[in-house]
Amino acid sequence: MSERLGPYELLSRLGAGGFGEVHLALDAEGRTVAVKVLHPHVAADAGALARLAREVETMRMVGGPHVAEVLDASLEGGRPYLVTRYVQGRPLSAVPVPVADLRLLAAGLADALLSMHESGVVHRDLKPANVMMTEGEPVVIDFGIASALDTLSVTASGAVVGTPGYLAPELLEGRPAGVAADVFSFGATLAFAATGRQPYGQGPPSAIAYRVVHHPPDLEGVPAWLEPLLRDCLSAEPEARPTTAQICARLGVAPVSHARQVSRSPAGTVLRPRAVPRSSAGDDLTTREWRPGKEQHRRSVEESRARHREKVRRRWLIGSGLFVSLLAAAARQPLPEVALFLLAAYALGVVADAGVALFSHSPYRRSRMIIDMVSVAGVTGLCFGLAAAFSTFTLALFAGTALVVGIVFLLSA
Structure with missing residues (x-):
């Protein structure tokens, strides 16, 4: 059974971080x-x-196709939370490397950093695990959180928030760090x-930090067009990057410019994020699907469930029809x-089933009745066609x- 947190219905756990x-x-x-x-x-x-809470006010101004925008936040009560655009894909740390389209990745990450830095946000923990790859494009997640929560009461005493090998030297040494630290992480991630390979090797975190x-x-192995840029980005001194x-x-x-306009509730949460490209700053482009610039039909939770139930019903109808036609043939x-x-x-x-659909209030009532009638005719025709084309033994083997496949599928599901 799903759990509710504020106005959100939690469906499944995707993972956990620090x-x-x-x-x-x-x-x-x-x-x-x-x-x-x-936590x-x-x-x-x-x-x-x-x-x-102060950082969220700035974080939610960051927009663009290569960042997972902050949409809402509730930092009061027993379970404070942040809400961002859901990015369906795999982290860069889990995809095959070297990446095939390195230029596309580099351009996307650069655009993401520009969006953050123009809004005054420092990521502070850019690394392959925080870069989601979706349809070949990178989307940066978790920006600004490490910077906001880097306090001794949240982390272990003396610990540094982030991942050695992708953290800039000034962060490891406890020096002041700004946007140049993200440039270093950008270079290490692209490397x-x-x-x-990890640009500073593997081993204990202390050994990696020393290197x-x-x-x-x-x-070694970085394309010639990219190597000079990465060497500059990975300079030990921030001023040289x-x-x-x-x-x-x-x-x-x-x-x-991907600066976003947001409207606020009395509690200060994000209600309507909007992306305003520099080329059309006068347009009102409301992000509906949490993918910038793309409008989608708005559905309630009940409508989403009805759509899912209809999809499952159609699959069951087709599967059972095929099995019955095999047995009958x-x-x-x-x-x-x-x-x-x-x-x-x-x-x-x-x-x-068609009779039930006739008296239901489902938005899929008409299509459900049509599919039911077509499936009866289809199963009958398929039965006679299979009986004419194959022997009884072959059909029994197929059935x-x-x-067996159906039973295995149901058990695994």
């Missing part, structure tokens, strides 16, 4: 979102939550994507009465195989 658990959820209008529920030790730190501070990165705008210029990425020669009984029983069941 600050919380991430759940796939539905909002009040039936759209998929990602809800990050903060109890984070929720117990009033100072950390206050700092995160991993280009070579399939980051005192040794050059391993860039290029800015995000300079990275975009060197990669040929046209700068586009196999029995047609030796046992014609059995074949007739199977077809009649199937037709009676489908007609009863037995289909039965």
Whole structure:
């Protein structure tokens, strides 16, 4: 049974990180979102939550196709949470590397960093695990959270929030860090994507951190067009690294403003995120599906459930129809009465389903009745066609195989 958290229905757990658990959820209008529920030790730190609340005001201004926008937040009560756009895909750390289209990845990450830095947000934990790959495009997640929650009461005493090998030297040494730290992480992440290796090797975190501070990165195998940029990005001194705008210029990425306009409830949560491209700043482009610039039909939770039930029913109708047609075709020669009984029983069941649909208020009522009638005719025709084309033994073998596969499928499901 699904769990509710505020206006969100939590469907399944997607994973967990250092600050919380991430759940796939539905909002009040039936759209998929990602809800990050903060860990109890984070929720117990009033100072950390206050700092995160201030950061959220800035984080929710970040928009664009390459970032998972912050849509909503509730940092009060026993289970504080953040809501972001749900990105369906796999993290860069879990896809085959070296990445095939490295230029597309580099351009997307540069655009994401530019969006964050223009809004005054520092990611502070950019790494392959925080880059989701969807349809070949990168989408950066969890931006700004590490920066907001880097307090000694949230982390272990003396610990550094982030992943060694992708953290800039100034962070490891406790020096002040800004947007240049993200540039270093950008370079390390692209180096991993280009070579399939960690740019500062593997081993204990302390050993990796030492190599980051005192040794050059391993860039062997990086394409010649990308290596000079990565060497500049991985410079030990922040001042020597290029800015995000300079990275975009060197990669040929046209700068586009993705600053978002948001309307607020009295509690300060995000209600209607809007992306405003620089080329059409006067347009009112409301993000409906949590993918910037694409409008979708708004569905309630009940409508989403009805749609899912209809999809399951159609699959069951098709699967059972195929199985009945196989059995009836196999029995047609030796046992014609059995074949007739199977077809009649199937037709009676489908007609009863159509009768239920006739008196229901489902939005799929008409299509359901049509599909029911077509399936009866289709199963009957398929039965006679199979009986004419195959022998009884072959059809019985097919039916037995289909039965075993169906049982295995049901058990696994």
